[in-house]
Amino acid sequence: MKPITTPNEPYRSLSPPVMRGSTVVFDNFQDFANRKTRQPDGYSYGITGTPTARELERRIAALEHGKHCVVTPSGQAALMGCVMGFVRGGDHLLVSAACYGALKTYARNYLARMGVDVEFYRPDIGADIEPLIKPNTRMICMESPGTVTMEMLDVPAIAAVARRHGVLTMVDNTWASPLGFRPLEHGVDFCVEAATKFLGGHSDLLVGAISMNDRGHYEVLRETQSIMGLQVSPDDAFLVMRGMETLEVRLAAQSDATLDIARWLAGQALVRELLYPPLESDPGHALWKRDMRTNGCLFSMILQPASERAHHAFFDALAHFSIGASWGGTHSLAAYYPAPLQADRLYARTDQPVIRLSIGLENRELLREDLRGALEAYGKHA
Numbered sequence: 525m526k527p528i529t530t531p532n533e534p535y536r537s538l539s540p541p542v543m544r545g546s547t548v549v550f551d552n553f554q555d556f557a558n559r560k561t562r563q564p565d566g567y568s569y570g571i572t573g574t575p576t577a578r579e580l581e582r583r584i585a586a587l588e589h590g591k592h593c594v595v596t597p598s599g600q601a602a603l604m605g606c607v608m609g610f611v612r613g614g615d616h617l618l619v620s621a622a623c624y625g626a627l628k629t630y631a632r633n634y635l636a637r638m639g640v641d642v643e644f645y646r647p648d649i650g651a652d653i654e655p656l657i658k659p660n661t662r663m664i665c666m667e668s669p670g671t672v673t674m675e676m677l678d679v680p681a682i683a684a685v686a687r688r689h690g691v692l693t694m695v696d697n698t699w700a701s702p703l704g705f706r707p708l709e710h711g712v713d714f715c716v717e718a719a720t721k722f723l724g725g726h727s728d729l730l731v732g733a734i735s736m737n738d739r740g741h742y743e744v745l746r747e748t749q750s751i752m753g754l755q756v757s758p759d760d761a762f763l764v765m766r767g768m769e770t771l772e773v774r775l776a777a778q779s780d781a782t783l784d785i786a787r788w789l790a791g792q793a794l795v796r797e798l799l800y801p802p803l804e805s806d807p808g809h810a811l812w813k814r815d816m817r818t819n820g821c822l823f824s825m826i827l828q829p830a831s832e833r834a835h836h837a838f839f840d841a842l843a844h845f846s847i848g849a850s851w852g853g854t855h856s857l858a859a860y861y862p863a864p865l866q867a868d869r870l871y872a873r874t875d876q877p878v879i880r881l882s883i884g885l886e887n888r889e890l891l892r893e894d895l896r897g898a899l900e901a902y903g904k905h906a
């Protein structure tokens with residue numbers, strides 16, 4: 525069979541084409557021999573990308589106000605790939621204690637065993653991170669707010685210190701999405717999104733993205749992507765682009781409903797504390813107000829102390845919220861983080877069990893009813 529070339533018929537669609545291919549074919553010997561020179565933007569084999577993945581990268585970079593983007597097969601692959609691209613044995617890596625759990629596990633169980641000096645820092649450290657910087661500090665990892673107990677980080681302050689010392693910075697920006705916060709505009713080197721959440725928006729795919737401005741960093745990460753085998757299927761890249769078409773309206777509606785429901789919960793007798801920076805009562809509120817342009821769709825709460833059975837009853841009473849660990853989609857979700865998980869964490873915000881809610885696009889009165897019923901069930905065991 526001959527390779528397929530671009531058809532002559534005029535055909536224009538509003539949808540980007542899904543272009544599959546592991547093999548890329550070349551016009552002649554010279555072209556093939558020089559194929560490596562096509563990187564970081566071009567195509568030489570499926571592992572470095574397809575035109576569909578490139579289109580997604582172009583669109584995400586535009587949203588982040590960045591020059592380049594590399595997409596990966598999950599948010600965790602983006603976090604891990606970004607660190608792997610630049611951190612080697614003998615380097616010192618600073619990781620916020622409120623970063624995504626799997627990133628911390630990767631740092632602790634893999635990087636540390638490969639000779640990286642991994643240090644977790646207090647999420648509220650701000651510019652006081654300076655004394656932690658050593659001559660071999662290579663990168664600082666942040667996530668703001670941390671997506672279980674919602675600690676806000678002073679991202680611009682940490683980025684400014686890092687720049688002065690020639691240290692790289694990476695922010696997991698998934699909570700806010702690029703519509704709510706753009707870390708690259710605050711001096712950060714790498715902005716990571718789990719596109720699995722808001723960008724995809726429908727809980728049906730796993731994709732990650734690393735956006736940046738520096739061409740040299742982009743070359744390193746394109747190579748890292750290829751060496752680690754981190755390419756995205758064109759079907760998933762297409763689905764993220766479809767999700768992004770409605771990102772702005774979804775985010776606006778979810779953000780509005782989330783603040784509304786969180787305020788209502790804050791007034792319920794059985795709710796001891798809301799962990800949610802958009803509320804004035806949250807210690808991260810001033811930073812949230814200064815930096816963020818969204819209420820997000822995710823917050824946590826701590827109920828009045830009661831037995832584990834009471835938490836079972838709360839979750840089992842839910843009818844409109846599904847029980848699940850992810851977030852950012854159109855369906856509302858509830859997740860449970862038991863007390864020992866908090867107590868074991870460095871610089872934990874609480875030692876109490878945490879309930880995390882992701883607010884979707886359902887009727888908000890139905891969601892409130894659901895939570896009212898769940899709190900009643902909890903109260904019977906409290």
Ligand SMILES: Cc1ncc(COP(=O)(O)O)c(C=O)c1O
Pocket residue numbers: 598599600601624667671696698699718719720730731732849850
């Ligand atoms: C804040 C944050 N970052 C990264 C990830 C990882 O994304 P993925 O599930 O696509 O690997 C998650 C997933 O829950 C997350 O919540």
